Amino acid sequence: METTYLTTPPEMERLLKKYGGGTIPPLFGTQEDEGLLGNKGEEILNIYLMGFSKTYNMPLYLTPISETHNINLKSSIDDEILSYESLREMLLSCENLHSSTEKEDNLNSYEICKNCIEKNILALKNKKAMSYICWTGMICFVAPVFVSGKLSAILSTNCRKPKEGAIWPINLIERDCCLLPINENNIHDGLRKWNENSSLVTDKIDIWSESRRRIRECEEFLNLKPNEILNVIVDRFNNNEINEVTPTEVETILEHLTQASEYLSDLLNKNYRLEKESIIGWIRAEMGSALSSIDGFWDKIQWCLENLIRLIGMDYVLLLSYDKTNIPNLQLLCQHGLHEESIIAMQYDYATSQLDDFIDKIKVNEQIQEIDLHKYRDVPILNILYSLYGKGADYPVLTVSSNRYNGRFIFMILGKRNPLSKRRAITKMSSEKIIAQNFIQTENWLIDDDKEYLTTIIREIGIIVHVFFSMKKIQSAKEEQTNLIESVAHDLKTPINNIMLAADNLRNARMSPERASRTIAGVVTQLERLNLFAQKAWMLEQIRQNELSYNDEESVNIYKILSECRDMISDLAAEKSIEIRIDPEIENWQDVHIDAEKFAIVVMNLIHNGIKYSFPETHIEISGWQDTINSGVVLNFSNEGIPINEAEKDRIFERHYRSKEAIRTDPTGSGIGLVLVKDFVDHYKGRIDVRSTEIRFGRYLNIFSIYLPGR
Amino acid sequence: MSKKRILFIEDEKFTLEQLQIALEDYDYEIVPASSATEGMNLVSKLNFDAVLLDIMMPPPEDIDPEIVGNGRTTGVEICRRIRHLKPELPIVVLSVVRDPGILRRINEAGADEIINKPALPSKINDTLSRILHNSTS
Numbered sequence: 112m113e114t115t116y117l118t119t120p121p122e123m124e125r126l127l128k129k130y131g132g133g134t135i136p137p138l139f140g141t142q143e144d145e146g147l148l149g150n151k152g153e154e155i156l157n158i159y160l161m162g163f164s165k166t167y168n169m170p171l172y173l174t175p176i177s178e179t180h181n182i183n184l185k186s187s188i189d190d191e192i193l194s195y196e197s198l199r200e201m202l203l204s205c206e207n208l209h210s211s212t213e214k215e216d217n218l219n220s221y222e223i224c225k226n227c228i229e230k231n232i233l234a235l236k237n238k239k240a241m242s243y244i245c246w247t248g249m250i251c252f253v254a255p256v257f258v259s260g261k262l263s264a265i266l267s268t269n270c271r272k273p274k275e276g277a278i279w280p281i282n283l284i285e286r287d288c289c290l291l292p293i294n295e296n297n298i299h300d301g302l303r304k305w306n307e308n309s310s311l312v313t314d315k316i317d318i319w320s321e322s323r324r325r326i327r328e329c330e331e332f333l334n335l336k337p338n339e340i341l342n343v344i345v346d347r348f349n350n351n352e353i354n355e356v357t358p359t360e361v362e363t364i365l366e367h368l369t370q371a372s373e374y375l376s377d378l379l380n381k382n383y384r385l386e387k388e389s390i391i392g393w394i395r396a397e398m399g400s401a402l403s404s405i406d407g408f409w410d411k412i413q414w415c416l417e418n419l420i421r422l423i424g425m426d427y428v429l430l431l432s433y434d435k436t437n438i439p440n441l442q443l444l445c446q447h448g449l450h451e452e453s454i455i456a457m458q459y460d461y462a463t464s465q466l467d468d469f470i471d472k473i474k475v476n477e478q479i480q481e482i483d484l485h486k487y488r489d490v491p492i493l494n495i496l497y498s499l500y501g502k503g504a505d506y507p508v509l510t511v512s513s514n515r516y517n518g519r520f521i522f523m524i525l526g527k528r529n530p531l532s533k534r535r536a537i538t539k540m541s542s543e544k545i546i547a548q549n550f551i552q553t554e555n556w557l558i559d560d561d562k563e564y565l566t567t568i569i570r571e572i573g574i575i576v577h578v579f580f581s582m583k584k585i586q587s588a589k590e591e592q593t594n595l596i597e598s599v600a601h602d603l604k605t606p607i608n609n610i611m612l613a614a615d616n617l618r619n620a621r622m623s624p625e626r627a628s629r630t631i632a633g634v635v636t637q638l639e640r641l642n643l644f645a646q647k648a649w650m651l652e653q654i655r656q657n658e659l660s661y662n663d664e665e666s667v668n669i670y671k672i673l674s675e676c677r678d679m680i681s682d683l684a685a686e687k688s689i690e691i692r693i694d695p696e697i698e699n700w701q702d703v704h705i706d707a708e709k710f711a712i713v714v715m716n717l718i719h720n721g722i723k724y725s726f727p728e729t730h731i732e733i734s735g736w737q738d739t740i741n742s743g744v745v746l747n748f749s750n751e752g753i754p755i756n757e758a759e760k761d762r763i764f765e766r767h768y769r770s771k772e773a774i775r776t777d778p779t780g781s782g783i784g785l786v787l788v789k790d791f792v793d794h795y796k797g798r799i800d801v802r803s804t805e806i807r808f809g810r811y812l813n814i815f816s817i818y819l820p821g822r
Numbered sequence: 823m824s825k826k827r828i829l830f831i832e833d834e835k836f837t838l839e840q841l842q843i844a845l846e847d848y849d850y851e852i853v854p855a856s857s858a859t860e861g862m863n864l865v866s867k868l869n870f871d872a873v874l875l876d877i878m879m880p881p882p883e884d885i886d887p888e889i890v891g892n893g894r895t896t897g898v899e900i901c902r903r904i905r906h907l908k909p910e911l912p913i914v915v916l917s918v919v920r921d922p923g924i925l926r927r928i929n930e931a932g933a934d935e936i937i938n939k940p941a942l943p944s945k946i947n948d949t950l951s952r953i954l955h956n957s958t959s
Binding site for chain 1: 834841942
């Protein structure tokens, strides 16, 4: 039986929150009166402990009565799922269900415990909790849960494997209206069937290890140590000599069971009413707490989506982001309810021309609408959805826009499985073809009120996502500022630290005259670093305040400035055995009218960058040509080192931007040098180009070319 | 008494050279490593009495730059790895960083001491002497 398992506190809470909002206590807690099953409800736990083998614990299922709950009638039929409601309708419509051997056989062939199905139906019909003994000899109970007068869920236990040799009193069985007489032979027969076919009620799931897994989930949820709950259960059981229930105890258990199930029904009905507004409140509260932890944000969103599809009876939901800031791009932000293998194929960003049309359609009608995916087969992320359900799907997808943010458009796709394939599944499985088909044709899975409500919820989630992006943006701006301060601190403190060390060594340490001379040269280099940094900082501040003025009347000898800069920075270059070469031809150029001081800063920056990002034992070449008519110049600064990626060529001139390769080579640096270069070039209405060409494997020739038009 | 052997991991060559001169004068044996990768190799192969570690360094190939704040906290990750490899080895971190969050991470990574840059050799010597004394007593 494929069920929506709601055994664990997180699962239980999730559903209960869906119905009521606010804080829901866990299923059971460490303290006596703690948890949903504390007080009277604790008896359920006691029943677990008393009634069953110590090796195992009892799973508790809360099953929403809607199309979201499915029973897999026959696992051999691939992906053909019949909803629980469909099954119920179908079973109720079948005459002589409770007496016909043929029907029993039919049900048995579906590999469902017939008695459990019957008891579920009986509980639903009578609208009351029931306890019974399953034909495999296990105590079970079922409690219908009514919310706002509407049947919303069934709380039930599942069949359990009895301990070998367990004998159940016939009068008890009769009292419980169990049609199958259970005796020793019957039990053995049940055990044999169980052993022969593990999918009898578990649908290929090992229910015992599944239970253990869920106990672990409980422990994690309650921040308990591994096996803490399990040990409590086992310990309490070990202290009790009775490992199997006696007939007298069964009586008591059944009384308790009924009492407990009524209590639970009552609790659910009274305390947790389905109020749509409260869900929005809950989502806001949940997301509010999630926003403080960016890591958990998308998990929370997924949680909301999960509740959403349960609420409205959809099969899957996707939260997509459409970004048209550069190239139209569709990105899957979050999903729930799709097959894992489908999702793997969706974990990519897609850019396609089809997207604009798709998005336009959603923009025009911001209410929920059905979209025929067939038209968008060229959009890879949507094509995968389309292929999931085959051609000719009646309900391909529903889309609803949620909001827009900085050119980013967030919307949801909600999908249902293809009813045609569902019909095929029922036709295959049921001899009552007409009933099944009629049922599907009349099904109304989303009424107008729900559509409107759904739009509100989706918008809410959309707004939350936008708030998240805003917060992330603020956070990243803050981080950028912190990083900049750290880089500036490093740029300032490192040369100061080095000068202090060198001065201390010159005064105190034992060193040869040669070494002392080298140290003094090093100090000069460090001072030049400081000077360059001070100049850059000053120039950047002037740019920031729009106060940077250029002295355009100066007559500048380019070669002279290039040589001075080379000499100033040569010690730094020597540390990496880098040689700086200037084309001697430049010496013959005419003087140009530019601001000499700013030009020197530009040259120093370009050479300094060249040194930082060059491989050792290479050289930096400065070459160019001059227009003899108007004195316009082109200057090329080339170095051999790491590449500058195509995508980053424009970005490296942005303030504080640093390429990944640059960071890997040198994490320091504040990313302001090239901003100054760009400002200088822009002032003279010139241009700067960057080229990066692979010259040997992994080695690139990077050329920064500055064009300065003459006058 | 044999000299205490200190591994000094620092990508800034001038700092490496000058501090080596100064600390050798204080009678330490300094083994320089000019990159995080070289430092990790040396830690795994040789025995040291302590490690002096810079925080801001280019990240090694096996570390995603974004994980280590684009190189600003490479030393934190290296400190963590050294601590994992040699739980008892004293680690002194040299840092220009003042951000409380990063300082906390340095401590969590297992650093014994943090020295703020700029720092004179005498201060570094004092710190090393103290933690070496503590680790042997």
